[in-house]
Amino acid sequence: MASEKGSKLLFEVLGNVDTSNAGPRLGRIAIPGRKDFETPNFFAITSRGVTPHMTPDVVAAHTQFGGVHMALEDFIEKARKGTPPILTCPGPSILHRFTALPRSLVTLLAPRRSPAVTAPVGNSNTAVSIFTSTGFQSVSSKAYVSYMKTLRPDIAISLADVPYGSLPGTKRVAKMGDRTQLWLSELVNEMPEEQAVFAPILPIDFLDQSEYINYVADELADTVSGLAFYDSNVLPDIPATTTIVKLPRLSLDEPSSPAHILRQISLGMDIFTIPFIGFATDAGIALTFRFPRPLPSAETQTTNGTTLLPLGIDMWPSSHAHSLTPLSPSCTCYTCTSHHKAYIQHLLSAKEMLGWTLIQIHNHHIISTFFSSVRESIKNGAFERDCEEFARAYESELPEKSGQGPRVRGYHFKSEGPGEEKKNRAAWGNLGGEKQVGGELVPDEGADELEGKGFAEKIEA
Amino acid sequence: MVSPASMPSALTFELIARCSTTKARAALLELPRGPVQLPLFMPVATQASLKGLTPQQLEETGCRLCLNNTYHLGLKPGQEVLEKVGGAHKLQGWNHNILTDSGGFQMVSLLKLANITEEGVRFLSPHDGTPMLLTPEHSIALQNAIGSDIIMQLDDVLVTTSPDTKRMREAMERSVRWLDRCIAAHANPTRQNLFCIIQGGLDLEMRKQCCEEMVARDTPGIAIGGLSGGEAKADYCRVVNTCTSLLPELKPRYVMGIGYPEDLVVSVALGADMFDCVWPTRTARFGNAITKYGMLNLRHASYANDFGPVEEGCGCICCRTGEGSLGVTRAFVHHVAAKETVGAHLLTIHNVWYQLALMRSVRQAIMEDRFPTFLKQFFFDKHGGDKSKYPDWAVEALLTVGVDLMED
Ligand SMILES: [Zn+2]
Numbered sequence: 001m002a003s004e005k006g007s008k009l010l011f012e013v014l015g016n017v018d019t020s021n022a023g024p025r026l027g028r029i030a031i032p033g034r035k036d037f038e039t040p041n042f043f044a045i046t047s048r049g050v051t052p053h054m055t056p057d058v059v060a061a062h063t064q065f066g067g068v069h070m071a072l073e074d075f076i077e078k079a080r081k082g083t084p085p086i087l088t089c090p091g092p093s094i095l096h097r098f099t100a101l102p103r104s105l106v107t108l109l110a111p112r113r114s115p116a117v118t119a120p121v122g123n124s125n126t127a128v129s130i131f132t133s134t135g136f137q138s139v140s141s142k143a144y145v146s147y148m149k150t151l152r153p154d155i156a157i158s159l160a161d162v163p164y165g166s167l168p169g170t171k172r173v174a175k176m177g178d179r180t181q182l183w184l185s186e187l188v189n190e191m192p193e194e195q196a197v198f199a200p201i202l203p204i205d206f207l208d209q210s211e212y213i214n215y216v217a218d219e220l221a222d223t224v225s226g227l228a229f230y231d232s233n234v235l236p237d238i239p240a241t242t243t244i245v246k247l248p249r250l251s252l253d254e255p256s257s258p259a260h261i262l263r264q265i266s267l268g269m270d271i272f273t274i275p276f277i278g279f280a281t282d283a284g285i286a287l288t289f290r291f292p293r294p295l296p297s298a299e300t301q302t303t304n305g306t307t308l309l310p311l312g313i314d315m316w317p318s319s320h321a322h323s324l325t326p327l328s329p330s331c332t333c334y335t336c337t338s339h340h341k342a343y344i345q346h347l348l349s350a351k352e353m354l355g356w357t358l359i360q361i362h363n364h365h366i367i368s369t370f371f372s373s374v375r376e377s378i379k380n381g382a383f384e385r386d387c388e389e390f391a392r393a394y395e396s397e398l399p400e401k402s403g404q405g406p407r408v409r410g411y412h413f414k415s416e417g418p419g420e421e422k423k424n425r426a427a428w429g430n431l432g433g434e435k436q437v438g439g440e441l442v443p444d445e446g447a448d449e450l451e452g453k454g455f456a457e458k459i460e461a
Numbered sequence: 462m463v464s465p466a467s468m469p470s471a472l473t474f475e476l477i478a479r480c481s482t483t484k485a486r487a488a489l490l491e492l493p494r495g496p497v498q499l500p501l502f503m504p505v506a507t508q509a510s511l512k513g514l515t516p517q518q519l520e521e522t523g524c525r526l527c528l529n530n531t532y533h534l535g536l537k538p539g540q541e542v543l544e545k546v547g548g549a550h551k552l553q554g555w556n557h558n559i560l561t562d563s564g565g566f567q568m569v570s571l572l573k574l575a576n577i578t579e580e581g582v583r584f585l586s587p588h589d590g591t592p593m594l595l596t597p598e599h600s601i602a603l604q605n606a607i608g609s610d611i612i613m614q615l616d617d618v619l620v621t622t623s624p625d626t627k628r629m630r631e632a633m634e635r636s637v638r639w640l641d642r643c644i645a646a647h648a649n650p651t652r653q654n655l656f657c658i659i660q661g662g663l664d665l666e667m668r669k670q671c672c673e674e675m676v677a678r679d680t681p682g683i684a685i686g687g688l689s690g691g692e693a694k695a696d697y698c699r700v701v702n703t704c705t706s707l708l709p710e711l712k713p714r715y716v717m718g719i720g721y722p723e724d725l726v727v728s729v730a731l732g733a734d735m736f737d738c739v740w741p742t743r744t745a746r747f748g749n750a751i752t753k754y755g756m757l758n759l760r761h762a763s764y765a766n767d768f769g770p771v772e773e774g775c776g777c778i779c780c781r782t783g784e785g786s787l788g789v790t791r792a793f794v795h796h797v798a799a800k801e802t803v804g805a806h807l808l809t810i811h812n813v814w815y816q817l818a819l820m821r822s823v824r825q826a827i828m829e830d831r832f833p834t835f836l837k838q839f840f841f842d843k844h845g846g847d848k849s850k851y852p853d854w855a856v857e858a859l860l861t862v863g864v865d866l867m868e869d
């Protein structure tokens with residue numbers, strides 16, 4: 001770990017940097033005061049500064065991810081009436097201090113959540129619309145710069161003119177690059193030199209933002225510390241100048257399956273944010289895939305008459321009620337080494353919050369293991385072959401959800417949910433809206449079942 | 462009066478110290494899954510889980526004996542699953558001690574159509590209206606399947622405030638008869654400790670008779686039941702005080718359903734050893750932090766910019782300083798309270814720690830024979846030194862055991 005003071009983010013591409021080819025690559029990120037981590041890798045997504053279901057001590061003890069994605073909109077609902085409390089938090093490392101995040105983890109601060117709720121009002125030339133716990137607001141570029149100056153995340157994503165929701169028309173597209181360029185230049189001009197800033201790449205065709213991207217490549221390649229892709233498909237079109245190629249690439253592209261992650265890695269993506277981890281957890285689905293193939297010991301169960309393995313197990317069905325095996329037999333996470341399926345099924349069925357906590361710990365571990373295997377595969381020059389094998393072994397999408405999610409508290413569920421957007425979203429993905437049904441206290445079984453359980457016996461009336 | 466042969470026991474009780482003024486005691490209770498120090502507060506993990514805390518986090522609060530509710534485990538996952546899994550410890554990955562209640566209290570209070578007959582608790586299945594019966598034998602069989610280290614007899618529970626003396630006597634006498642049925646039905650007396658439950662409402666004479674009858678059954682431990690049901694605190698104290706005077710010195714005394722800090726310290730002064738309550742964990746969900754200066758609702762706007770710990774000087778992982786601490790602030794709890802479950806988890810950790818730490822400091826004070834001073838400081842802190850705010854019931858109850866909170 002480097003010292004707290006000193007230079008900003010260092011990214012090192014391991015192996016030969018081939019400027020002609022955008023293929024999978026290995027890298028290492030070093031940020032003063034944080035633990036180094038190797039790429040490809042992922043940042044956990046937070047909600048109001050916490051990884052849902054996991055307290056900071058659980059994160060410290062039972063997870064392996066190197067950093068977290070935080071959204072400014074989760075902290076500034078009080079901006080309309082006064083100063084958001086986080087701005088008065090004593091520093092340094094305000095984001096860590098405010099959220100009790102373990103100091104070894106990297107903080108990445110973006111304007112919006114991932115996924116973000118569509119705002120009814122679009123962005124303007126000077127500001128973007130955000131969705132806070134008290135409703136929609138706008139954040140001007142000026143305000144954004146000022147937040148970043150105070151909060152000093154390890155990585156700041158510059159403000160981008162991303163039109164969540166509908167596809168932008170030609171007129172709008174023309175403005176997107178200009179606005180984003182202006183806001184980026186305002187941020188880098190104002191921030192101290194040691195601040196790592198990632199330049200956003202917009203979710204539109206390269207040609208529609210080529211002026212902006214060329215500006216980044218020509219004018220800011222030495223100033224920005226990385227690129228943040230709202231659409232990974234633009235990556236191959238980025239000018240492959242020596243400096244640009246050496247920048248780390250972050251995906252905000254919201255992959256909906258491991259296959260999507262692999263595809264982005266094959267394009268040369270380095271760091272990911274992965275909303276489907278949380279979707280799976282909330283749906284009670286324990287991820288079980290391994291790269292490139294299941295361990296020999298893995299259950300060879302198949303579904304739908306195919307030989308493809310599911311990517312996860314739905315933990316709701318009562319068929320797990322007697323199972324004393326862990327969620328994933330070879331998994332070394334806290335959940336799998338301390339608890340069995342029977343307990344997790346019981347917790348979901350009893351709507352005990354711990355059920356989601358345990359699945360969340362496991363799911364993040366599965367993804368960490370996945371990335372570590374991917375890095376190994378790239379190192380061995382086997383990545384392409386391994387991806388093909390993975391595709392032959394596993395289904396392409398996650399299982400459908402059957403059970404209810406946790407009791408919905410988050411304000412971010414109150415709207416129509418993540419905007420209908422550009423890409424396919426897994427059918428099970430949207431968890432919005434359900435309420436916990438049924439009281440915990442009254443049996444929902446019939447008398448025969450109660451008697452069968454030994455709970456009580458039937459008598460003559 | 463019957464005097465059955467001495468029951469097997471799966472615990473040892475060692476009296477370590479006695480307060481020279483009050484009736485408070487410090488003891489060591491050796492249970493099948495390790496020792497616990499009395500006086501003790503037991504957090505309630507109703508459905509084999511404590512409000513989102515991992516068993517490891519619960520262990521880190523120092524808890525070594527928690528509650529599960531038989532009624533809930535009987536419904537989910539049910540006796541059959543419990544038997545296949547190998548009991549509640551294996552189900553929840555908790556290697557320390559568990560106490561279960563009989564399930565009767567929940568049944569009577571949660572199922573509106575429940576009524577009690579000599580056979581057991583009759584109720585209509587809420588699902589299909591079929592009449593059903595929970596007997597003392599069912600309750601014990603279920604608790605045997607759960608495998609808890611302390612199990613409770615099924616008792617005929619009646620709210621203490623019931624004005625019906627005849628019904629109260631019937632409930633008390635029936636509870637004694639049901640105790641005999643529980644003892645006879647208990648399959649694992651050498652591995653699970655059956656506690657009787659003293660009944661008799663607020664009628665001290667009836668409580669005395671119940672104590673005599675039940676003490677004669679020689680169960681490994683004794684609970685004082687039927688309280689915490691809305692009776693006046695002064696009445697509560699009289700009942701506890703009366704019962705503890707009649708109970709054997711060398712057995713643990715458990716007062717069910719008690720958990721407010723003042724109630725705990727006064728009950729200890731009156732000679733009780735063990736307590737449980739859902740309040741500390743339930744209230745965490747509403748953003749409430751228990752502190753020695755009273756309860757703070759961290760959802761209140763005044764905490765939005767408060768970057769102090771939840772409670773200064775608290776040793777829980779949220780509040781303590783130094784290596785391995787989280788540095789959770791009131792502002793952060795305010796930020797996530799009611800929006801992310803993590804907020805409730807953090808306060809649950811703090812509140813459970815507070816309760817356990819309170820009892821540890823009570824025990825320390827008893828061992829150093831300075832419990833009366835401890836009590837004075839406790840009430841002073843709680844009420845900001847304003848004696849006019851001290852609750853009358855506590856002042857009166859403590860006077861009966863030789864402590865005058867009002868003197869300087
Ligand atoms: Zn696992």
Ligand SMILES: [Zn+2]
Binds near residue numbers: 772775776780812
């Ligand atoms: Zn604390």
